[in-house]
Amino acid sequence: MSPKTLYDKIWDAHVAHEADDGTCLLYIDRHLVHEVTSPQAFEGLRMAGRTVRKPEQTIAVPDHNVPTTLDRANAETMTEDSRIQVAALDKNAKDFGLHYYPVSDVRQGIVHIVGPEQGWTLPGMTVVCGDSHTATHGAFGALAHGIGTSEVEHVLATQTLIQKKSKNMKVEITGKLRPGVTAKDITLTVIGETGTAGGTGYVIEYCGEAIRDLSMEGRMTVCNMAIEGGARAGLIAPDEKTFAYCEGRPHAPKGAEWDAAVTYWKTLFTDEGAHFDKVITIRGEDIAPVVTWGTSPEDVLPITAKVPSSTDFEGGKVGAAQRSLDYMDLTPGTPLSEIEIDTVFIGSCTNGRIEDLRAAAEILKGKKKKDGLRAMVVPGSGLVRAQAEEEGLADIFKEAGFEWRLAGCSMCLAMNPDQLKPGERCAATSNRNFEGRQGRGGRTHLMSPAMAAAAAITGKLTDVRELS
Amino acid sequence: MEKFTTLSGIAAPMPLVNVDTDMIIPKQFLKTIKRSGLGANLFDEMRFNLDGTEIADFILNQPAYRDAQILVAGDNFGCGSSRERAPWAIADFGIRCVISTSFADIFYNNCFKNGILPIVLPEDQRDAAMKDAEKGANARIEVDLETQTVTLSDGTCYAFEVDAFKKHCLLNGLDDIGLTMEKVTAIDTFEATSAASRPWI
Numbered sequence: 035m036s037p038k039t040l041y042d043k044i045w046d047a048h049v050a051h052e053a054d055d056g057t058c059l060l061y062i063d064r065h066l067v068h069e070v071t072s073p074q075a076f077e078g079l080r081m082a083g084r085t086v087r088k089p090e091q092t093i094a095v096p097d098h099n100v101p102t103t104l105d106r107a108n109a110e111t112m113t114e115d116s117r118i119q120v121a122a123l124d125k126n127a128k129d130f131g132l133h134y135y136p137v138s139d140v141r142q143g144i145v146h147i148v149g150p151e152q153g154w155t156l157p158g159m160t161v162v163c164g165d166s167h168t169a170t171h172g173a174f175g176a177l178a179h180g181i182g183t184s185e186v187e188h189v190l191a192t193q194t195l196i197q198k199k200s201k202n203m204k205v206e207i208t209g210k211l212r213p214g215v216t217a218k219d220i221t222l223t224v225i226g227e228t229g230t231a232g233g234t235g236y237v238i239e240y241c242g243e244a245i246r247d248l249s250m251e252g253r254m255t256v257c258n259m260a261i262e263g264g265a266r267a268g269l270i271a272p273d274e275k276t277f278a279y280c281e282g283r284p285h286a287p288k289g290a291e292w293d294a295a296v297t298y299w300k301t302l303f304t305d306e307g308a309h310f311d312k313v314i315t316i317r318g319e320d321i322a323p324v325v326t327w328g329t330s331p332e333d334v335l336p337i338t339a340k341v342p343s344s345t346d347f348e349g350g351k352v353g354a355a356q357r358s359l360d361y362m363d364l365t366p367g368t369p370l371s372e373i374e375i376d377t378v379f380i381g382s383c384t385n386g387r388i389e390d391l392r393a394a395a396e397i398l399k400g401k402k403k404k405d406g407l408r409a410m411v412v413p414g415s416g417l418v419r420a421q422a423e424e425e426g427l428a429d430i431f432k433e434a435g436f437e438w439r440l441a442g443c444s445m446c447l448a449m450n451p452d453q454l455k456p457g458e459r460c461a462a463t464s465n466r467n468f469e470g471r472q473g474r475g476g477r478t479h480l481m482s483p484a485m486a487a488a489a490a491i492t493g494k495l496t497d498v499r500e501l502s
Numbered sequence: 503m504e505k506f507t508t509l510s511g512i513a514a515p516m517p518l519v520n521v522d523t524d525m526i527i528p529k530q531f532l533k534t535i536k537r538s539g540l541g542a543n544l545f546d547e548m549r550f551n552l553d554g555t556e557i558a559d560f561i562l563n564q565p566a567y568r569d570a571q572i573l574v575a576g577d578n579f580g581c582g583s584s585r586e587r588a589p590w591a592i593a594d595f596g597i598r599c600v601i602s603t604s605f606a607d608i609f610y611n612n613c614f615k616n617g618i619l620p621i622v623l624p625e626d627q628r629d630a631a632m633k634d635a636e637k638g639a640n641a642r643i644e645v646d647l648e649t650q651t652v653t654l655s656d657g658t659c660y661a662f663e664v665d666a667f668k669k670h671c672l673l674n675g676l677d678d679i680g681l682t683m684e685k686v687t688a689i690d691t692f693e694a695t696s697a698a699s700r701p702w703i
Contacts, residue, residue, distance in 0.1 A: 050685075070533075084679070119533055159703070164584060166582065166608060181611075182612035184586060188678055191682075230578055264578065266607050287702035291702050349519075353519075447529050468524040468525065471524050474528070474547055
């Protein structure tokens, strides 16, 4: 038998039907659903007289629209259209018998944080959601990717997706990371290297010592942004850390079933000599704490660098870079560490987990945010929030002058009231710096939680290594 | 789904690279629970000022391109969020075909579910189509899905690749779910096998 990649193995284990032209019906083990991309899919089911084939494998949670202020139980905190969208999910989850974590449930949070936390996401699974950051779940060695609403309806009705296999890409991060460098810096650096279209048509497997050394939280951060590199999915082979994370979670297998699962999961790795269509290798020690300067996640530079000029680029990127510089109101040659910010956002499915909050709190301990700066921490789930309170992190944030919020997607995409105003500049731990992403006219610099915390203290983009 | 067979229409040039789905349809329009009516807000923040007036130099606001049915776009069109409201807005505006050198994966798939044909051409051919589109409303581009060809206004004809199954569905306006339901026995069999080998699913 020819050697297989991890992706090959998971793919092969989920093909329910293959047509002569290679078009497959891929079986979906877990379908995650949120309020924004699902209402039209449920409406389509109803209109066609169809039902949800596997409600017990379908998990729903509202996250994009929900306010994160403490008064959110008051319906007035949501706009009418947001309220309608959340109410539609409430109704659909109830009517079709899905697993559901409503806004009032302490387990509610960002769908990509709730899935792993509750043990829905397990190695070797196929996981989809009408959300591009479904790539997050690849950290478990699960094949996980975002889909459109028509595909959401298709999965609800058939528990399968019509798919053709992607190509295999290996991204190896060798050696150790330097102090102050995190999973976020790895994933941004990879995108800076490949570009936002570099992964198009591929599933990426991240490997190498620096990846193995990451916690599960860090691995989720890396895989989360695979989509920003254009890849269909990102994967990391499961290991003892993965099993330890999963064990005992509410929906993880127990007893003999657990033992059987682990035995199977241990077969989920890329065989020696398996073929990759593309290989990228980066030395861990070459990765610096990075920030984005432009309006594409590929606009990545070490914090020690300067704002580039559009003439540093070629082809279509020249115009795009100039447009970015204009939008971001930046002058070429300015040291990145001199860029002043007025907002700090710590949270999102990229960096809203407990480890992220610990990293930010470590920088903020005993310090204050700069006067006049607006800073908020939005935990990724109610359980992350509870744990952070138990560990004393919430007190550190509050004493530093941060708002301590309830769980949701919040200012990552600003569908709820947490938005930037035109011209405001934000140090954000989220995943996209697109024009208008955090609010029309708002300017976003992406970075790690530790870097965002450092920026909160100084009021400008800051090299965290100089603070600690 | 609406069929796509042939299209002869005005093509609007949009050379910007990495046009993301946040640009195509900003987040404030994701709150609808309907599929229809999004064309009014296509490219909203690039197309309209804060007071709702048109930004005159935006391509789709220019007289020659207000009725464009084809978009010739920069590399990596449709990147970012999976929001299917992006193709819904494009189709609702009246654009049925987008030509670029590359598309983001999820957006590309979403197009085929909504009667939109995304065409990938090599850079030089896309650039030629872009130049053609820049001529304005008198330059019409013709697209034929059956023969898999794009013809520019000067008669230059390019062939393009498209997945046979996707082509079949688009040509005939077929409903994916209906087609998959025909294979329900295969799904039943897979589930039965899986229940035994991976009971934790």
